Amino acid sequence: MDALVTLRAVTKTYRQGEVDVPALRGVDLDIAAGEFVCLSGPSGSGKTTLLNLIGGLDTPSGGHIQVAGRDLARLSPGERAELRLRHIGFVFQAYNLIPVLSAQENVELVMELQGVGAAERHARARAILAEVGLAGLEGRRPAALSGGQQQRVAVARAIVSAPDLVLADEPTANLDSENGRRLLEIMRRLNGERGVTFVISTHDPEVMAFARRLIRLHDGRIQADERRDGPP
Amino acid sequence: MGRAGLLLRLAWRNLWRNARRTVILLLAVTLGVAAMVFAAAFSRGMVVAMVDDAIDHLPGHVQIHAPGYRDDPAAEHRFPYPQGRLRAVLDGPLVAAWAARVRVPVVVASEYDTAGVTLLGVEPRREAALAYLGRASVDGRPLADANDAGLLIGRRLAERLDTVRGRRVVITAQGADGALADRGFRVVGLFRSPWSSEEKGIALTGLATAQRLLRLPGEVNEVAVRAADPERLEALVAALRAAAPELEVADWRTLSPLTHAGQQLYSQFTWVWYLVVFLGMAFGLVNTLLMAVLERTREFGLFLALGMRPRWILGQVWFEALLVLVLGLAAGNGLALALARALGEVDVSAFAAGAELAGLAQRIPLIIHGGDLALANGLVLALGLAAALYPAWRAARLAPVRALRRN
Ligand SMILES: Nc1ncnc2c1ncn2[C@@H]1O[C@H](COP(=O)(O)OP(=O)(O)O)[C@@H](O)[C@H]1O
Ligand SMILES: [Mg+2]
Numbered sequence: 001m002d003a004l005v006t007l008r009a010v011t012k013t014y015r016q017g018e019v020d021v022p023a024l025r026g027v028d029l030d031i032a033a034g035e036f037v038c039l040s041g042p043s044g045s046g047k048t049t050l051l052n053l054i055g056g057l058d059t060p061s062g063g064h065i066q067v068a069g070r071d072l073a074r075l076s077p078g079e080r081a082e083l084r085l086r087h088i089g090f091v092f093q094a095y096n097l098i099p100v101l102s103a104q105e106n107v108e109l110v111m112e113l114q115g116v117g118a119a120e121r122h123a124r125a126r127a128i129l130a131e132v133g134l135a136g137l138e139g140r141r142p143a144a145l146s147g148g149q150q151q152r153v154a155v156a157r158a159i160v161s162a163p164d165l166v167l168a169d170e171p172t173a174n175l176d177s178e179n180g181r182r183l184l185e186i187m188r189r190l191n192g193e194r195g196v197t198f199v200i201s202t203h204d205p206e207v208m209a210f211a212r213r214l215i216r217l218h219d220g221r222i223q224a225d226e227r228r229d230g231p232p
Numbered sequence: 233m234g235r236a237g238l239l240l241r242l243a244w245r246n247l248w249r250n251a252r253r254t255v256i257l258l259l260a261v262t263l264g265v266a267a268m269v270f271a272a273a274f275s276r277g278m279v280v281a282m283v284d285d286a287i288d289h290l291p292g293h294v295q296i297h298a299p300g301y302r303d304d305p306a307a308e309h310r311f312p313y314p315q316g317r318l319r320a321v322l323d324g325p326l327v328a329a330w331a332a333r334v335r336v337p338v339v340v341a342s343e344y345d346t347a348g349v350t351l352l353g354v355e356p357r358r359e360a361a362l363a364y365l366g367r368a369s370v371d372g373r374p375l376a377d378a379n380d381a382g383l384l385i386g387r388r389l390a391e392r393l394d395t396v397r398g399r400r401v402v403i404t405a406q407g408a409d410g411a412l413a414d415r416g417f418r419v420v421g422l423f424r425s426p427w428s429s430e431e432k433g434i435a436l437t438g439l440a441t442a443q444r445l446l447r448l449p450g451e452v453n454e455v456a457v458r459a460a461d462p463e464r465l466e467a468l469v470a471a472l473r474a475a476a477p478e479l480e481v482a483d484w485r486t487l488s489p490l491t492h493a494g495q496q497l498y499s500q501f502t503w504v505w506y507l508v509v510f511l512g513m514a515f516g517l518v519n520t521l522l523m524a525v526l527e528r529t530r531e532f533g534l535f536l537a538l539g540m541r542p543r544w545i546l547g548q549v550w551f552e553a554l555l556v557l558v559l560g561l562a563a564g565n566g567l568a569l570a571l572a573r574a575l576g577e578v579d580v581s582a583f584a585a586g587a588e589l590a591g592l593a594q595r596i597p598l599i600i601h602g603g604d605l606a607l608a609n610g611l612v613l614a615l616g617l618a619a620a621l622y623p624a625w626r627a628a629r630l631a632p633v634r635a636l637r638r639n
Contacts, residue, residue: 057537057632078541085539092537092636095530100245110538112238157538 003030003066004164004197005054010063012049012220023049025220026063031199033164036191038211039201045217047201051167054199055088056080068164085113089158089196091168096154097142103129103149104138107157114161128156132186148179155183159190168200172207184210239544243551246524254556257520261560262567264513265612268506269568272604274578275502277597279495283462286484286491292330292362292456294469294483296476301453307336307408310451317475326468328460331358331366332452334442338405340385340435342393349389349433351403353442353452356380362458364425365436372397372421380438382420386431390422397422403435408448415445506611513612514619517553521623525549532627533635546621546628553620561609572598 012024023046031037039047052058053065056072065072068087075083084090089110097106107125116124129138132152142150151171158166168187172180188210190196200207208214216224247254296318301309313332314322322330334353339346352365356375359366375384383401385393395401397419404414417437425431443449459468465483472481485492525532532545577597 052633052636055537057533057636078543081536081539081541083539084537088539090537092534096534098242098531098534100242100249109238113235113538113540113544115235 002032002069004033004035004068005029005031005199006064006066007054008064010050010053010060010065012046012053012058013061023220024053024060027220027222029215029222029225031165031197033197034191034195035197035199036188036210036212037197037199038208038214039199039217040203040208040214041217041223042203046220047217048169049220050217051169051199051201054165055090055167056083085110087164089161089163089166091151091154091158091166091171093170093173094147096157097150099142102139102141103134103145103153106142106153107160110157110161116161124160125156128160129153132156133182146179148175148182151175151179151183152186155186155190159194159196162194163196165197165199168198170202170204171200172202172204177206180204180206235544236547239547239551240555242548243555246528246548247552247555250524253520253523257516257556258560258563260516261513261556261612261616262563264509265561265564265608266567266571267509268608268612269565269600269605270571270598271505271509272502272608273568273572273598273600274596275498275505276599276601276604277577279498280599281596282494283484283491286488291484291487293459293462293465294457294472294481295487296455296457296472297453297480297482299478299480302480302482305335305337305453307334307406307446307448307453308410310408310448310453311476311479313450313452314455318472318479321471321475322455322457324471326460326464326471327457329358329361329458331355331362331456332439333454333456334439334446334448334451335453336405336442336446338403338435340389340393341402341404342395342399344394345392347389347392347432349385349435351405351442352434352436353439353446354378354436355439362456365423365430365434368423368425370421370423372419374421375436375438378439379441380420381417381441382437383417384421384423384436385419386434387422387424388428388431389433389435390419392432395419403445405446407446408451411447413445413447506608510612510615514616517556517616518619518623521549521553521620522626524552525623525627528627529630529635532630533632533637536630536632537636542628545630546624549624549627550617550620553617553624557613557616561612565605565609569600572600 007027007029010024010027011022014021014023027050039050041047049058053060054067056067056075059073067083070083072080098109101109104125107129108121111121111124126138129135132155134149134152134156137145137149142153145153155171158168172183175183184207187198187200191198202208212228214226214228215222298309298311321327331354334351336351338349338351340349354366354375355378356366357377370384371387373382375382390396393401400416400418402414402416404412407413423431439452443451457468457472459465469481469483535545536542575598577595
């Protein structure tokens with residue numbers, strides 16, 4: 001099967017004043033369409049850096065990255081934005097939502113940028129919000145939603161336009177375990193029913209338990225890459 | 233359109249996130265625009281008052297003379313009282329009022345003194361519609377008609393000649409044939425004028441009386457014309473020239489170059505004022521937008537992560553400027569118009585010592601001119617949007633990761 005994401009000898013070194021901080025020290029990785037990948041590792045191991053590179057939010061210091069058949073190094077900032085718009089959904093640890101837009105509008109935002117018509121947008125946004133358990137809260141702005149509800153809106157927004165890939169950076173870190181599990185179940189279901197590929201970073205063992213594939217990062221290197229069949 | 237709609241909606245809501253700041257900015261734009269429009273109205277009113285004043289005191293908008301008269305205003309440079317094609321244009325739609333005059337330098341002598349003045353032979357009815365002197369308040373009686381043989385002189389000329397109403401004076405002049413002519417006149421009235429040169433230097437009598445004195449029957453030295461539309465003098469001048477190719481036709485800009493220079497000076501003042509007000513406004517706008525962009529850095533990172541193109545981010549910030557400018561322009565114009573309507577005119581007599589000398593009127597009408605409005609508004613909108621490009625560009629240029637890391 002063709003890989004959806006391919007990384008070859010990817011390195012990333014941040015420069016902090018006079019010091020070079022190596023965040024990734026040579027990563028080779030293939031992720032196929034439909035996978036549910038968990039990226040684990042201690043804080044500072046390079047998880048966020050890796051996700052940002054895959055999403056084209058940052059550029060690697062060395063190596064090559066391909067997403068959906070496109071070499072990211074060849075794309076302009078505008079083209080990378082377009083790639084994200086068409087193929088990639090993001091969920092961050094916090095502050096995922098645009099404060100001046102309601103839950104419904106936040107979910108519709110991506111479709112609006114894609115040029116989806118209003119009627120279809122409304123219908124799809126309502127449906128996906130109901131699917132993540134937020135029926136009735138469509139009109140609320142982020143400030144009027146709990147942390148767990150906000151993260152569910154973010155997940156709904158990430159998958160509403162059926163992207164090939166969702167990148168989630170510690171999506172449950174600010175949630176209690178009840179809300180965290182609920183969010184993970186939603187993502188697993190969407191992965192199973194719709195075949196959306198998820199790459200989720202975490203250092204929460206409960207999240208790792210959900211993964212079909214568990215990649216451990218340590219000091220900017222892949223330390224382990226395990227596949228498991230049929231977890232709960 | 234869908235995307236522009238989205239950007240506009242985002243811009244509108246972001247504007248009211250910091251309502252206080254937006255209100256202050258709006259107020260600044262409003263006052264700035266109002267100041268520009270008001271200044272333009274005042275400046276235009278000043279010019280119009282100045283020109284009106286100058287036009288009112290004898291020249292009219294356009295004057296017609298025989299060749300040579302303007303260099304040597306003597307009786308011999310004369311032409312027939314308007315008739316035929318010239319008369320048709322004068323009585324036509326381009327002209328609001330006109331008057332034909334005999335106008336020559338003469339010497340006027342009382343028992344005590346003599347003075348050189350300009351003698352005007354006039355048709356009182358026509359002058360009244362045209363120039364200030366035709367309507368000036370008179371101590372005594374005004375001239376009745378073209379055959380009136382009485383003499384009207386300025387109050388200060390009377391003082392100079394040490395004469396009073398009812399006395400006789402003698403006027404000596406060179407006739408159209410070159411020979412000296414003189415004649416006694418009874419001073420029937422003394423007129424007042426805000427222009428002392430008029431009070432000191434002008435004597436009026438009936439047109440026919442002057443023609444007899446100077447031996448130019450049926451002829452005049454000058455026709456003064458008040459245009460129906462002062463903005464379209466060129467058409468009037470062209471029509472008059474075509475109707476009377478043998479005569480010299482000149483408009484007030486040629487006849488009164490000082491007034492014309494004043495008019496241009498005021499338009500330059502207005503431009504400088506525009507510049508000053510606009511710079512202040514642009515400074516506030518750019519600063520406020522930069523602040524807003526800085527505060528929302530993380531949000532822009534999020535937009536970029538979601539797939540919003542940098543140029544749509546630029547559009548978002550730019551639309552905020554557009555909204556502020558449009559709202560501020562609407563309010564500013566409203567304010568200036570209301571103010572101009574309420575005031576109607578500005579009395580500057582308190583500041584106008586020497587106003588007469590400078591040719592300034594004392595009550596300045598506030599004139600809102602469509603072209604001035606369009607210019608001030610267009611200027612603020614176009615330059616304001618240009619200035620807003622800088623903060624918008626700063627927002628669009630953000631690198632997504634760096635923006636996202638900012639908390
Ligand atoms: N912008 C940055 N400037 C300097 N160093 C950075 C920057 N971002 C990350 N790092 C460093 O890179 C390493 C990996 O960071 P990160 O990818 O955030 O790890 P994780 O998400 O696993 O906690 C860390 O040592 C971190 O300090
Ligand atoms: Mg991290």
